[in-house]
Amino acid sequence: MTNVIVAFSKAEDAKNIKNILMKNGFTVSAVCTSGSQTVNSADELGSGVVVCGCRFADMVYQEIYECLPPGMQMLLVASPSQWSGRVPDDMVCLGLPLKVQDLVSTLGMMLETLARRRKKLKNQPKERSREEAEMIQQAKELLMERNHMSETEAHRYIQKCSMDSGTNMVETAQMIMSLINQ
Known part of the structure; x- marks a missing residue:
């Protein structure tokens, strides 16, 4: 689930936008009427979309945007002249007068993009530390020496054992080294 923050200087506008979004299946995590409330909510939630107006009593949209954490995007709802x-x-902008369908489809697209980005980051392999890389290299060298494998074959063997056992390559390399060094 992705967080949505609704922020408008007028509480009535914020409430109306929140109701529109909730009727269309979005979950609104916070409703704010000032820039500082918006920034605080964004910091607490960490990622998501801020749907906001142009001006607040304490900030304008640009100041809020600059204070948002990296995982937050902004959907500005304001007159194009502003x-x-x-x-x-x-930053994504929607002009006034606002059409409900434009708001819903734009927000849906932004949330999909965030979900795809999050999934892509989650699926990226983690960087191995130097110690972990050395451990895998030592296990490969043991396999190459003991079983007369090439480095590629040893690497594939560790990968296959890792996948078969459901452990990561570092743990598999540790198991191989402990079994061979007994």
Whole structure:
């Protein structure tokens, strides 16, 4: 689930946008009426989309945008004259008067993009530390020496054992070294 923060200076506007989003299947995590509330909510949640207006009593949208954590995106809902030509490339803007379908489809697209990005980051292999890489290399060298394998064959063997046993390659390398060094 992705977090959605609704932030407008008028509480009534924020409530209306929240109701529209909830009727269309979105979960609204926070409703804010000031820039500082919005930034605090974004920091607590860490990632998601801020749907906001242009001006608040304490900040404008640009200041809020600059304070958002890296996992947050902004959907600015304002008159085109208030933001034309002055928004960062990764900020999405919707002009007033607002059409419900435009809001719903735009927010849906932004949430899909965030979900894909999160999934891509999750699926990236973790960087191995130097010690872990050395352990795998030692296990390969033992296999090459003892079983007369090439380095590629030893690597594939460790990979296959790792996949078969459901452990990572470092744990498999440790098991191989402990079995061979007994």
